[in-house]
Amino acid sequence: MHSALARITISLIIIVGVASCTETKPVYHADGSPARLSQWNQLALQGSVLTPNGSTEVYFPANQLFTDYAHKLRTAWIPAGESAKLIDEEIVYPAGTVLTKTFYYPKDQNGTLLKVADKTSLEVDTQNNQLIETRVLVKRDAGWDALPYVWNDEQTEAFLRVAGSSKAISLKTETDENLDFVYFVPNGNQCSGCHVTSHPDGGMHPLGAVAKQLHAKRSPTDSALQSDLFVAKGWLDQTLDQPASAAWRDASLSTEERAVAYLNMQCGHCHNPEGAADTSALLLDGSHTSPVGRGVCKPPIAAGGGTGNLKYGIVPGAPEKSILLYRMASDKPDEMMPELGRSLVHREGLKLMRDWIGSLSGDCG
Numbered sequence: 001m002h003s004a005l006a007r008i009t010i011s012l013i014i015i016v017g018v019a020s021c022t023e024t025k026p027v028y029h030a031d032g033s034p035a036r037l038s039q040w041n042q043l044a045l046q047g048s049v050l051t052p053n054g055s056t057e058v059y060f061p062a063n064q065l066f067t068d069y070a071h072k073l074r075t076a077w078i079p080a081g082e083s084a085k086l087i088d089e090e091i092v093y094p095a096g097t098v099l100t101k102t103f104y105y106p107k108d109q110n111g112t113l114l115k116v117a118d119k120t121s122l123e124v125d126t127q128n129n130q131l132i133e134t135r136v137l138v139k140r141d142a143g144w145d146a147l148p149y150v151w152n153d154e155q156t157e158a159f160l161r162v163a164g165s166s167k168a169i170s171l172k173t174e175t176d177e178n179l180d181f182v183y184f185v186p187n188g189n190q191c192s193g194c195h196v197t198s199h200p201d202g203g204m205h206p207l208g209a210v211a212k213q214l215h216a217k218r219s220p221t222d223s224a225l226q227s228d229l230f231v232a233k234g235w236l237d238q239t240l241d242q243p244a245s246a247a248w249r250d251a252s253l254s255t256e257e258r259a260v261a262y263l264n265m266q267c268g269h270c271h272n273p274e275g276a277a278d279t280s281a282l283l284l285d286g287s288h289t290s291p292v293g294r295g296v297c298k299p300p301i302a303a304g305g306g307t308g309n310l311k312y313g314i315v316p317g318a319p320e321k322s323i324l325l326y327r328m329a330s331d332k333p334d335e336m337m338p339e340l341g342r343s344l345v346h347r348e349g350l351k352l353m354r355d356w357i358g359s360l361s362g363d364c365g
Helices: 002-015 187-195 226-232 255-267 323-329 348-357
Strands: 043-046 047-053 069-078 084-088 088-090 098-106 129-140 143-150 156-161 163-174 176-185
Touching: 047 069, 129 156, 129 176, 143 187, 255 348, 323 348
Parallel strands: none
Antiparallel strands: 043 047, 069 098, 084 088, 098 129, 129 143, 143 156, 163 176
16 A cells, blocks of 8 residues: 555656656657647756756757857757758758757846856756746658747746747846846747748758757867767768868857858858848858858848948948948847847857957958
């Protein structure tokens, strides 16, 4: 009798909150949208620590999108017996693939949210961090679907919010300056705005779990590239035959190399030959064939009111006269770029762009 009650008690403990992922495998939902994040079994709350399922792989893109200084925990999972293929330097994932990205902020002993450099970890201690949302990107037979899950105040479960959500955030900088803003969880259409890179008829696909972003080490102390780890795991049939991808935070690289890597991740999903910003004729994904294609001495075509009365996208040696920098420095909805995914200005990215534009020679006479 007592052993039976013990078994029932243990079962109830496992069911409450986010289920213990170490006990069972991740779940692929071929259709439908589970109401709770725990129904995917990709992550587990073990005490006060959010831990990835042992069958998943935590990954770190060489470059990550700026999202109001949120920290991010990313996981990937491919069902047993399935494998992705590298085709034309792009990873084609099989149906059943599930990617998650959990956004959170560190807090001090008083619960104050603190801004520190963007980083990624292998798990999240909820006593020292506040969970905001977890985005699930799932590959189904018809293509990728994006599902946003918002964490409750108790930090015990995240619930599906297809219409998006918002949360007031106050960050303290290293100089004790407060940054008060509203953090927006995207709705389904907004997810498509970034994850559909070929308009108007293209499908969604990942931005971080792609070949060039995984063709990098997870940390400086690692010996293998993440793409090689995927191959060793049987998740990928081959890896890129080229050097590791550049990271904009890598201080050993030139300013231009870092700037190109930054623009590729932050802007390239729209500013590419088939992207949502194709009417601008501004290519920031590295596919330009001339400096003007990247914005150097290029007058705006479809910038609307976001030019700041400036004449060119990039003016060599003159960041203050460049539309690109003006839009990055703005937080106004009708001016700022990127126009989705942020409420704050990325100061570090802005400084990199200012240094790069300032280093360019020539003029637009």
